[in-house]
Amino acid sequence: METTYEKLVQECKRLDRLGSIGGFLAWDERVFMPPQSGDLRGEQNAALAELVHRETVRPEIGKWIDELEGQWEALSRPQQAVVRDARRDYDKRTRLPAAFVARKTKARTASYQAWVRARREDDFPVFLPYLEEQLELAKEEAGYLDASDPYDYWVDDFDPGMNAGIIEPIFRELQPRLKEIVETILADPDQPDKTALRGFDVGAQERFLKEVVRDLGFDFERGRIDSTVHPFCGGHGRDIRMTTRYDPDNPLDSLSSAMHEAGHAMYEQGLPDAFAGTALGSAVGMAVHESQSRLWENQVGRSREFWSYYEPKYRAAFPEPLRSFSSEELFRAINQVALTPIRVDADEVTYNLHILLRFELEKALFDGSLKPAELPEAWNAASARIIGYTPKNNAEGCLQDLHWCEGLFGYFPSYCLGNLLAAQLWYRILEDLPGLPEQIAAADFQPLLQWLRTHVHQRGRLTYTNDFAREVTGAELSPAALVRYLRERYLSLYSPS
Amino acid sequence: METTYEKLVQECKRLDRLGSIGGFLAWDERVFMPPQSGDLRGEQNAALAELVHRETVRPEIGKWIDELEGQWEALSRPQQAVVRDARRDYDKRTRLPAAFVARKTKARTASYQAWVRARREDDFPVFLPYLEEQLELAKEEAGYLDASDPYDYWVDDFDPGMNAGIIEPIFRELQPRLKEIVETILADPDQPDKTALRGFDVGAQERFLKEVVRDLGFDFERGRIDSTVHPFCGGHGRDIRMTTRYDPDNPLDSLSSAMHEAGHAMYEQGLPDAFAGTALGSAVGMAVHESQSRLWENQVGRSREFWSYYEPKYRAAFPEPLRSFSSEELFRAINQVALTPIRVDADEVTYNLHILLRFELEKALFDGSLKPAELPEAWNAASARIIGYTPKNNAEGCLQDLHWCEGLFGYFPSYCLGNLLAAQLWYRILEDLPGLPEQIAAADFQPLLQWLRTHVHQRGRLTYTNDFAREVTGAELSPAALVRYLRERYLSLYSPS
Numbered sequence: 001m002e003t004t005y006e007k008l009v010q011e012c013k014r015l016d017r018l019g020s021i022g023g024f025l026a027w028d029e030r031v032f033m034p035p036q037s038g039d040l041r042g043e044q045n046a047a048l049a050e051l052v053h054r055e056t057v058r059p060e061i062g063k064w065i066d067e068l069e070g071q072w073e074a075l076s077r078p079q080q081a082v083v084r085d086a087r088r089d090y091d092k093r094t095r096l097p098a099a100f101v102a103r104k105t106k107a108r109t110a111s112y113q114a115w116v117r118a119r120r121e122d123d124f125p126v127f128l129p130y131l132e133e134q135l136e137l138a139k140e141e142a143g144y145l146d147a148s149d150p151y152d153y154w155v156d157d158f159d160p161g162m163n164a165g166i167i168e169p170i171f172r173e174l175q176p177r178l179k180e181i182v183e184t185i186l187a188d189p190d191q192p193d194k195t196a197l198r199g200f201d202v203g204a205q206e207r208f209l210k211e212v213v214r215d216l217g218f219d220f221e222r223g224r225i226d227s228t229v230h231p232f233c234g235g236h237g238r239d240i241r242m243t244t245r246y247d248p249d250n251p252l253d254s255l256s257s258a259m260h261e262a263g264h265a266m267y268e269q270g271l272p273d274a275f276a277g278t279a280l281g282s283a284v285g286m287a288v289h290e291s292q293s294r295l296w297e298n299q300v301g302r303s304r305e306f307w308s309y310y311e312p313k314y315r316a317a318f319p320e321p322l323r324s325f326s327s328e329e330l331f332r333a334i335n336q337v338a339l340t341p342i343r344v345d346a347d348e349v350t351y352n353l354h355i356l357l358r359f360e361l362e363k364a365l366f367d368g369s370l371k372p373a374e375l376p377e378a379w380n381a382a383s384a385r386i387i388g389y390t391p392k393n394n395a396e397g398c399l400q401d402l403h404w405c406e407g408l409f410g411y412f413p414s415y416c417l418g419n420l421l422a423a424q425l426w427y428r429i430l431e432d433l434p435g436l437p438e439q440i441a442a443a444d445f446q447p448l449l450q451w452l453r454t455h456v457h458q459r460g461r462l463t464y465t466n467d468f469a470r471e472v473t474g475a476e477l478s479p480a481a482l483v484r485y486l487r488e489r490y491l492s493l494y495s496p497s
Numbered sequence: 498m499e500t501t502y503e504k505l506v507q508e509c510k511r512l513d514r515l516g517s518i519g520g521f522l523a524w525d526e527r528v529f530m531p532p533q534s535g536d537l538r539g540e541q542n543a544a545l546a547e548l549v550h551r552e553t554v555r556p557e558i559g560k561w562i563d564e565l566e567g568q569w570e571a572l573s574r575p576q577q578a579v580v581r582d583a584r585r586d587y588d589k590r591t592r593l594p595a596a597f598v599a600r601k602t603k604a605r606t607a608s609y610q611a612w613v614r615a616r617r618e619d620d621f622p623v624f625l626p627y628l629e630e631q632l633e634l635a636k637e638e639a640g641y642l643d644a645s646d647p648y649d650y651w652v653d654d655f656d657p658g659m660n661a662g663i664i665e666p667i668f669r670e671l672q673p674r675l676k677e678i679v680e681t682i683l684a685d686p687d688q689p690d691k692t693a694l695r696g697f698d699v700g701a702q703e704r705f706l707k708e709v710v711r712d713l714g715f716d717f718e719r720g721r722i723d724s725t726v727h728p729f730c731g732g733h734g735r736d737i738r739m740t741t742r743y744d745p746d747n748p749l750d751s752l753s754s755a756m757h758e759a760g761h762a763m764y765e766q767g768l769p770d771a772f773a774g775t776a777l778g779s780a781v782g783m784a785v786h787e788s789q790s791r792l793w794e795n796q797v798g799r800s801r802e803f804w805s806y807y808e809p810k811y812r813a814a815f816p817e818p819l820r821s822f823s824s825e826e827l828f829r830a831i832n833q834v835a836l837t838p839i840r841v842d843a844d845e846v847t848y849n850l851h852i853l854l855r856f857e858l859e860k861a862l863f864d865g866s867l868k869p870a871e872l873p874e875a876w877n878a879a880s881a882r883i884i885g886y887t888p889k890n891n892a893e894g895c896l897q898d899l900h901w902c903e904g905l906f907g908y909f910p911s912y913c914l915g916n917l918l919a920a921q922l923w924y925r926i927l928e929d930l931p932g933l934p935e936q937i938a939a940a941d942f943q944p945l946l947q948w949l950r951t952h953v954h955q956r957g958r959l960t961y962t963n964d965f966a967r968e969v970t971g972a973e974l975s976p977a978a979l980v981r982y983l984r985e986r987y988l989s990l991y992s993p994s
Contacts, residue, residue: 014544017537017540017541017543017544018541018544018545018548020537020541021518021522021541021545024521024522024525024541025518025521028521028525032529032721033736034717034718034719034720034721034736034737035718036716036718036719037718037719037720037735037736039735040514040517040733040735040736041736043514044514044515044517044518044521046514047511047514047515048515048518051515051548051549051552052548055548219533220531221531221532221533222531222533222534223531223534224529224531236537238534238536238537239530239531239534239537239538240531
């Protein structure tokens with residue numbers, strides 16, 4: 001006789017299968033769909049989403065959750081996690097009125113189109129009413145869920161358990177320490193120049209990075225890599241579809257973005273499929289997800305050990321374009337730091353400053369101390385203060401990101417929290433695996449991947465982000481590890497004359 | 498106020514969108530899915546199919562159909578076609594017990610596995626119980642639909658309105674006339690040899706055939722071509738996914754199979770999307786579908802006019818491998834005829850004999866005059882009599898096709914009916930477009946495609962196959978046009994010495 005708990009887990013798995021179909025359609029849309037087939041795809045998505053939504057709000061599911069909440073003390077800790085998130089998901093699905101969801105979907109499409117035009121024409125006023133609308137919709141949605149603070153609702157949406165009150169002191173402490181590192185680096189008169197890396201055959205780039213991610217442990221039997229303008233990792237843990245992009249004159253980009261997406265992919269591949277669709281089969285949140293991508297991209301992929309193994313192979317794949325680069329020049333190019341107005345082009349040090357800027361402005365937009373109309377000016381001032389760069393126009397300022405135009409408020413902090421977590425994990429792992437540097441230098445990534453499988457992937461979302469940090473890394477979320485890591489990596493490479 | 502008819506049409510379109518999602522998953526499964534992701538895909542398919550099935554059997558749809566049938570005389574002819582097929586589809590969905598559908602699905606998987614093993618090991622007894630089961634299931638299904646004859650039920654399933662009583666005299670007349678043509682061809686001591694076409698670069702083959710199908714009128718804005726082991730045409734009219742396969746030593750195969758699939762694809766691309774999911778937005782049936790693929794592959798693609806335009810381009814793409822071939826040798830290789838045991842390898846003349854063989858045996862299996870256990874012997878005898886070739890084993894005999902193992906009885910005749918229709922259409926089109934040969938010689942396929950759009954594609958399934966033949970080609974279905982076409986094409990190329 002199937003227990004209520006088992007019924008719930010089975011149903012979550014069925015909903016996972018159904019939900020993942022939309023993920024494949026989205027992958028196909030960005031990778032292989034013919035140019036004029038978007039109208040059909042939109043209709044398929046809408047018809048499917050309606051059907052799947054109807055399945056997820058079945059009253060029977062609510063009854064199972066009620067019943068299990070009534071026996072809370074009799075549940076094991078993993079079972080409690082499943083019921084806790086089933087409740088969380090069910091409430092989010094059932095409390096939003098259908099008319100609101102339809103309004104939001106429609107508004108998002110219009111907002112996206114306005115944002116594209118505003119960015120292209122550097123015309124913020126075109127986007128302003130849509131930004132205001134997105135902000136109102138975000139607050140309205142938080143209201144349906146009885147959120148005590150609308151901004152916290154959204155932070156929690158991407159990183160369960162997180163809120164601005166936790167993030168704020170961490171970011172406040174991080175900012176001056178990052179700034180100090182950046183200033184030291186930039187004071188070095190001998191700056192590397194990765195733009196001199198030119199003419200890298202795209203086919204050879206593809207072969208090289210596929211070999212690398214295979215070495216890392218990405219399972220090509222249950223996943224693939226294709227090419228897109230904006231790299232992403234989609235699909236499902238049992239069938240991961242990741243993408244990268246190739247530029248003959250920016251070869252490090254395809255490689256590091258592939259290692260980044262492979263980090264996301266291997267997390268998904270490591271989640272326990274028996275619990276798919278429940279807390280125990282899900283990623284903790286965006287921050288932990290980002291910790292996985294960043295750890296492989298940065299802690300591993302920018303290390304001396306990694307390059308001591310791959311440099312000869314890299315040179316064999318690209319003998320001509322690398323001829324004039326010494327080993328040290330190549331390694332410094334890989335770890336180049338530069339002030340850039342654009343977040344997605346930023347290196348791993350300054351990237352965090354871009355996030356601090358966005359967090360400050362998001363909070364102000366939500367608490368009303370910043371009006372949307374004042375955003376361009378506030379952005380430029382904050383950019384000058386935090387990053388040290390004043391955007392020349394809004395396209396490289398407040399219009400550069402897609403997030404707010406799509407109503408994704410509260411998402412940005414996850415990127416920086418992920419960097420903090422990656423560094424905390426790194427030092428924790430080094431305690432368990434003191435031989436890790438030598439293993440990386442031998443391209444033996446299995447011990448690292450196995451550690452992550454055991455301590456991170458297989459755990460699913462047993463706990464939320466803060467408890468994850470405490471239980472898995474052994475420390476509260478804090479800037480300490482990231483600052484230590486950045487100082488160790490960069491201050492040995494750069495010295496003010 | 499939306500009328501009941503409009504509601505039905507809208508609902509059919511929604512079901513078309515939902516149904517087409519499974520088609521994309523099937524395409525992806527055969528083209529891009531990672532090797533070990535089949536288990537997830539199976540679960541996605543099952544969860545989706547159950548959901549979509551539930552939508553298609555909603556009682557409300559049945560009530561709409563009842564209501565519209567009650568006002569039959571007030572409906573226009575196109576409206577009657579929509580209601581007629583809505584009834585047909587709805588009955589097929591609602592009358593099959595869920596337990597039967599589940600049993601059938603399970604049996605099909607087991608049957609497929611047994612067939613694969615039996616074919617590999619040339620061990621018919623392994624497959625026999627599964628063949629018997631498939632036959633029983635096919636009869637049982639016909640019973641749920643109150644079919645007067647189970648074999649006719651299946652013929653009608655693939656070609657609405659068709660039955661064995663119509664097909665039998667046509668095939669009986671066709672057989673000796675085909676045999677006569679084949680004997681004349683094979684009596685020519687100077688037989689072409691297309692196996693001498695070797696070493697055709699696969700990349701150049703792909704570029705060449707994409708140029709050809711683009712010239713024909715395949716819309717790459719709403720479709721694409723990829724590579725698979727077994728070419729097929731899937732997806733949806735608004736987003737066609739067709740495939741082909743490449744062999745450096747069999748270059749005509751990729752080209753003719755691409756033209757074949759492009760014929761299917763352009764039919765789908767030409768169906769009126771406003772009526773998607775209804776009779777007016779659907780292909781008539783398999784025979785008319787096959788007439789479209791065969792017309793482009795054979796009537797167009799094997800013609801002197803076609804090759805007068807493309808031969809110089811073909812030689813430019815493959816100068817080396819074609820050096821020792823004269824124009825006439827190439828053209829005769831394109832129109833080579835040979836006795837082969839395998840249907841899918843057969844040329845356009847002998848192909849029909851393979852179908853006559855299968856039709857005779859299928860009918861006998863259904864009327865009980867042939868026991869499944871007797872199939873190998875009966876197959877070999879019929880093959881010797883009809884095709885003139887005795888299979889050396891069951892793998893090149895009665896185990897060669899997938900169809901019966903998957904319960905697809907009554908499907909084979911469509912292939913030959915499609916060839917008959919292609920020829921009938923061809924002579925009908927030549928009456929309207931006397932300049933067609935010159936247009937083809939100039940690679941101007943627009944007049945032909947437009948004719949098909951107007952008279953075939955846009956018509957949808959206004960009528961069933963027999964009325965289609967009468968109304969569109971101006972003649973009853975008969976062997977006359979195909980025999981005329983084959984004689985015109987082949988008897989000028991081959992002469993008994």
